[in-house]
Amino acid sequence: MTIDSPGFWDTLWALVPLGLAGAFSWLPVTGVVVLLVAGTGMRRVWAFVVGRVFGLALITVAFVAGARALPAPRSVGLPEGPLVAGAEVFAGIALVAVGALTFLRRDRERSRAESAWQRRMGEASLPAVFLTSVVVDLQPKGLVLGLSSGVVLRAGSMPFVEAVVAVVLYLALAASSVLVPVVATYAAPVRTRRWLRATQAWLERNGSVLTAAVLALVGVVLVVDGLGRF
Structure with missing residues (x-):
């Protein structure tokens, strides 16, 4: 299959900021960093990574499938542009609202993360680590990102195979922040451990911000793009 349709590349470009928003989620990154620094074994680390990818895929596929299952607006006598644009603006506003709430609750989130990750994660069982990682994805931010990705893919109106490729690339980008530290640990464990300790301290201070x-920022991009579709 050759992917050369403008709709695919435009949609993929629109998914990039959403993937970056998923990657720059400080709780999953903190979780994998804490597990790597604790040195409790790579099995727990991989359980967390698999849980992260599974949670992202579950939410994204659910919203994308739901969006694609909706009837095309034109088939029910409605203009497609304003409806898609309105959905994109709504998703963007929701992201801005979640970002503002995250900023306002930054002190509470920092305190909760310290107690949950540092005191319990290193001693948790493999199923508990996996489920914790999945639950992190099911928080409001993850749900809004899933909704936004569904809206973007619905706006692209691509064939099924192209939509699958776009979703896989989006998931790879969103999950990269938990995969890169693991790969770096295998490649250069001593140097990576020093880097991870510094990263952990930085995330505790600035991760939620x-x-x-x-x-x-991603919400604003979606709002601007949505307004441009009217």
Whole structure:
């Protein structure tokens, strides 16, 4: 199959900021960093990574399938442009709202993350680590990102195979932030451990602020793009 349709590339470009918003989610990154620094074994680390990918895929596929299952607006006598644009603006506003809420609750999130990740994650069973990673994806931010990806793919109106390729690339980008530290640990364990300790300390201070900023910026991009479709 050769993917050369403008709709595919336009949709993929629109998915990039959503994938980056998923990647710059500080709780999953903190989780994998804590497990790597704790040195409790790579089995727990991989359980967390698999849970992260599974949670992302579950949410994304559910919203994308739901969006594609909806009847085309034209088939029911409605203009497609304004409806898609309105859905994109709504998703963008929702992302901005979640980003603002994340920023306002940054102190509470920091305290909760310290107790949950650092005190319990290293001693949790493999199923518990996996389920914890999945639950992190099911928080409001993950749900809004899933909704946004569904809206973007629905707007692209691509064939099924192209939509699958776009979803896989989006998931790879969103999950890259938990995969890169693991790969780096295998490649250069000593150097990576020093880097991970510094990263862990930085995330504890600034992680929630970074996530809030990225969500707000991506939300603004969606709102602007949606307004341009009217």
